[in-house]
Amino acid sequence: MGFDFVSAPSIAGQFSKNSQVVIIQEDTQKALQSLPREHFALIVTSPPYNLGKEYEQKAALADYLKWQSEIIARLVELLKPSGSLCWEVGNFVDDGEIFPLDVYFYPIFKQLGLKLRNRVIWHFDHGLHAAKRFSGRYETVLWFSKSDDYVFNLDAVRVPAKYPGKLHYKGPKIGQPSGNPLGKNPSDFWEFLQQEWESGIWEIPNVKSNHPEKTLHPCQFPVELVERCVLAMSNDDDWVLDPFCGVGSSLIAAIKNRRRAVGIDRDAEYCAIAKKRIQDFYAGDLKLRPLGKPIHKPSGREKVAQIPMQWLEEEEKQ
Numbered sequence: 500m501g502f503d504f505v506s507a508p509s510i511a512g513q514f515s516k517n518s519q520v521v522i523i524q525e526d527t528q529k530a531l532q533s534l535p536r537e538h539f540a541l542i543v544t545s546p547p548y549n550l551g552k553e554y555e556q557k558a559a560l561a562d563y564l565k566w567q568s569e570i571i572a573r574l575v576e577l578l579k580p581s582g583s584l585c586w587e588v589g590n591f592v593d594d595g596e597i598f599p600l601d602v603y604f605y606p607i608f609k610q611l612g613l614k615l616r617n618r619v620i621w622h623f624d625h626g627l628h629a630a631k632r633f634s635g636r637y638e639t640v641l642w643f644s645k646s647d648d649y650v651f652n653l654d655a656v657r658v659p660a661k662y663p664g665k666l667h668y669k670g671p672k673i674g675q676p677s678g679n680p681l682g683k684n685p686s687d688f689w690e691f692l693q694q695e696w697e698s699g700i701w702e703i704p705n706v707k708s709n710h711p712e713k714t715l716h717p718c719q720f721p722v723e724l725v726e727r728c729v730l731a732m733s734n735d736d737d738w739v740l741d742p743f744c745g746v747g748s749s750l751i752a753a754i755k756n757r758r759r760a761v762g763i764d765r766d767a768e769y770c771a772i773a774k775k776r777i778q779d780f781y782a783g784d785l786k787l788r789p790l791g792k793p794i795h796k797p798s799g800r801e802k803v804a805q806i807p808m809q810w811l812e813e814e815e816k817q
């Protein structure tokens with residue numbers, strides 16, 4: 500049965516096969532028991548990293564991984580045989596030592612029979628400046644498929660080629676364009692902005708609260724990052740699940756692209772914001788950064804892009 504994905508559906512609080520958008524405010528492990536097996540084309544999430552953020556309690560790494568592996572085992576049961584799972588993580592940090600979480604998660608997925616298709620690097624330019632190590636500027640997305648028969652819609656996510664005018668210079672196609680008119684493969688190095696509101700500091704100080712997607716959630720990911728996964732790894736009317744959905748970025752990416760979505764988060768405030776964002780989306784009021792919009796590069800004329808006067812004066816004195 501097809502749905503009208505343009506007019507606002509009601510947002511259900513519990514899963515039913517007829518719903519279109521579901522937000523379950525509950526502990527993930529418990530909520531997963533109510534979902535049907537082999538139903539989801541795509542599971543995409545950024546789980547808590549065990550850093551002691553406002554929405555989590557820091558635990559020993561082994562305990563955290565044990566909890567996560569129980570959840571992952573259930574998620575694999577929920578995936579369709581042709582389904583994909585995207586796990587977006589950064590580092591667990593303890594006493595200044597970093598533990599790259601994808602390294603710890605990989606064997607958990609592998610043991611459950613999943614196959615790694617890409618380890619995507621999500622690079623961003625902003626973040627904390629470290630003093631005793633290099634500042635962290637990327638996280639990873641592990642994309643696994645449940646079988647060898649998986650969905651990959653490359654044409655849906657192609658990006659403009661740098662040199663579309665390139666021609667074959669030899670062989671039977673000599674003189675013909677060598678690229679694809681739909682653009683090139685976006686590669687496994689992604690540059691969506693983690694917090695685009697920070698890029699505003701190039702021009703407008705304190706623009707944070709003006710960022711189109713920013714809510715009060717401390718670790719929200721950009722809708723366009725999930726959109727690329729949704730478009731490439733699922734089809735229209737498929738079901739997408741985010742088991743740690745926060746303020747609903749994955750759900751928005753799914754419904755925007757005519758998929759149905761289930762999100763789980765135990766925090767009532769985040770769920771309420773997710774609901775409001777979805778309602779705003781259907782009302783045409785949700786501001787989103789368009790998929791593929793180029794990242795702002797300072798022209799050099801902005802005040803913050805110039806070398807401070809004080810530094811120049813210091814240099815002159817030497």
Ligand SMILES: C[S@@+](CC[C@H](N)C(=O)[O-])C[C@H]1O[C@@H](n2cnc3c(N)ncnc32)[C@H](O)[C@@H]1O
Nearest residue numbers: 526527554719720743744745746748764765766
């Ligand atoms: C990294 S954040 C995800 C943010 C999300 N990607 C977004 O764009 O808003 C992890 C989320 O997991 C939720 N969470 C942590 N432990 C949970 C649990 N046991 N059950 C359900 N949700 C949980 C937190 O409330 C938090 O919103």
